[in-house]
Each structure stands twice: as structure tokens, then as C-alpha cells.
Amino acid sequence: MDFTLLLLLAIIAGLTAWIVVLRGKPARSGPTIFSTIQQLKAIGHLSVFKAVTKEIVTETDHTWGDFGKKYLSWVISNHKLAMIFDFEIDFRYDLRRSDFTIEDKGDSVYAITLPPCIYEVHIRDIRFYDEQASKFMPWLLPDLVNSVFGRGFSEEDKNRLIASAKAHAEKQARGLIDQLQTEVQTSAKSILESMSKAFGAEQVHFTFLQEERPDVSVEIAQQAA
Structure with a gap:
């Protein structure tokens, strides 16, 4: 067997061994998936x-x-x-907070910890219903204020009554928030799990952080004020 043939066989054997070694190594997709999932933080507020x-x-x-x-x-x-009262509650998570974390557990499994939920209450409309006349009346219009509350009802009184309405709406909203926690967390899991799997994750586990008495922001629409 001449030298050229020996050299060729050695090269082939070396290439074969190199391919076998490469195939035996795990795929390096983990860090790529992890860095991609980290982009969830760029969403900011997730409703x-x-x-x-x-x-x-x-x-x-x-x-x-x-x-x-x-x-x-x-x-x-x-x-x-x-x-x-017509009002709505928006449930959101701020994914830019430091307590929103994503942990790589290996084998395309990730653990996501979500910060406490943000609750925004929007009073869309407030009306009076006149049972005797069977009609609706927008509240705090000048004619209604004068006929119902009297002409001594000042702008300051109006603002105080609006503040009272907001306080009442907050109390009602807190009760509803407690009732809807399971549905809210299920929705958050569904959204984030779908996005994570689109990035290449195979399993995602969730932890939800909660506050003992969360802040509730109450806003009133211009037409209701």
C-alpha cells in the first residue's frame, strides 16, 4: 500500500471520527432559545x-x-x-419590572415568574334611571343637578361626589378582582406559553407574585364626570 493511499485512508478516518463526535454533542439551541424568550421583556405592559x-x-x-x-x-x-354604573377592569402585567424573570431549566424547559398584576378600573358611564318616568338620565348634568340636588350644589360638591363614586367603584372592583384571579392567571399562562413555544420552548412553568393589598387605579370617563 503506497503512501498516498495511506494518507487518504487516514484523512477519511479522521473525518469520520470528527462527524461522530459532532453528532454525539447536544444541540446548542438552548442559549439561542433563552435569549429569544428574554425578548418578552420588550413587550412592556401585557394586557x-x-x-x-x-x-x-x-x-x-x-x-x-x-x-x-x-x-x-x-x-x-x-x-x-x-x-x-358601567365600568371595566383591565388586568395587566409589567414585563419590564425586575421581578419578571425567566429561568432556563435545561432541555428547553423554562420557569417564568410574573410580578404582581396591575389593575386599572375605568368608569365608562354613570346614569340615573327614573323609575317613575321609565327613562335614563346622565348624572351631574346642570339641569339634573339643579332639579335634584338644588342650586346650592357647587362645583366642589360635584367633585366630591365624583370622588365618592370612584371610591365606591374601587370597592366593587376589588371584590371582582378576587373572584377573577384564576381566570386572569389562566389567560396570562396561555398567552405567554404560546409565545414561549413559538420561540422554541417545549415546557413553561409559571409562578405568580401577589401583593396582600394591590393598588387599584380608578379613572372616570369624561362623559361620566
Whole structure:
């Protein structure tokens, strides 16, 4: 066997051994998947659930405060009016927070920890329903204020009544938030799991951080103020 043939056989054997070694190594896709999943943080605020509800107020309670009870209890009882609230709650997670973390568990398995949920309450509309006339009336319009509350009802009084309405809406929203926690977390899991698997993850585990008394932001639409 001449030298050229020996050299050729040695090269072939070396290439074969190199290919076998490469095939035996695990794929290096893990870091790539992990760095891609980290891009979830660029989303910022992720809205995962929205609840729209209507409440009919036929009597006042402590959530209205002394001022709200003073005016509304008299209006509701003497004028046969019911107050109707339309409001929605937006459930969101801030993925830019430091406590939003993604951990690589290996084998394309990842653990995601979400920060406490953000709750935003939007009062879309407030109306009075006149039971005697069977009609709806927007609240706090000048004519309604003068006829129902009297001309001594000032702009400051109006603002205080709006503040009372916001406080009442917050109380109602907190009760609804407690009831919807399971649905909200299920929605968040579904959204983030779908996105993570699109990036190459095979399994995703979730942990939800919670606050004992979360902040609830209440805003009132211009047409309802």
C-alpha cells in the first residue's frame, strides 16, 4: 500500500471520527432559545384580561363616604332613582419590572415568574334611571343637578361626589378582582406559553407574585364626570 493511499485512508478516518463526535454533542439551541424568550421583556405592559360589568345602585353604603351617602341616599329614596354604573377592569402585567424573570431549566424547559398584576378600573358611564318616568338620565348634568340636588350644589360638591363614586367603584372592583384571579392567571399562562413555544420552548412553568393589598387605579370617563 503506497503512501498516498495511506494518507487518504487516514484523512477519511479522521473525518469520520470528527462527524461522530459532532453528532454525539447536544444541540446548542438552548442559549439561542433563552435569549429569544428574554425578548418578552420588550413587550412592556401585557394586557391579559378585561372584565366589563354593570352595577345598579339602589341604596348607599359606607363606601360612598358621609358626603356621598348624604346626597345619594336622599336622591335614590325621595326621587325614586337608581344609579347605574358601567365600568371595566383591565388586568395587566409589567414585563419590564425586575421581578419578571425567566429561568432556563435545561432541555428547553423554562420557569417564568410574573410580578404582581396591575389593575386599572375605568368608569365608562354613570346614569340615573327614573323609575317613575321609565327613562335614563346622565348624572351631574346642570339641569339634573339643579332639579335634584338644588342650586346650592357647587362645583366642589360635584367633585366630591365624583370622588365618592370612584371610591365606591374601587370597592366593587376589588371584590371582582378576587373572584377573577384564576381566570386572569389562566389567560396570562396561555398567552405567554404560546409565545414561549413559538420561540422554541417545549415546557413553561409559571409562578405568580401577589401583593396582600394591590393598588387599584380608578379613572372616570369624561362623559361620566
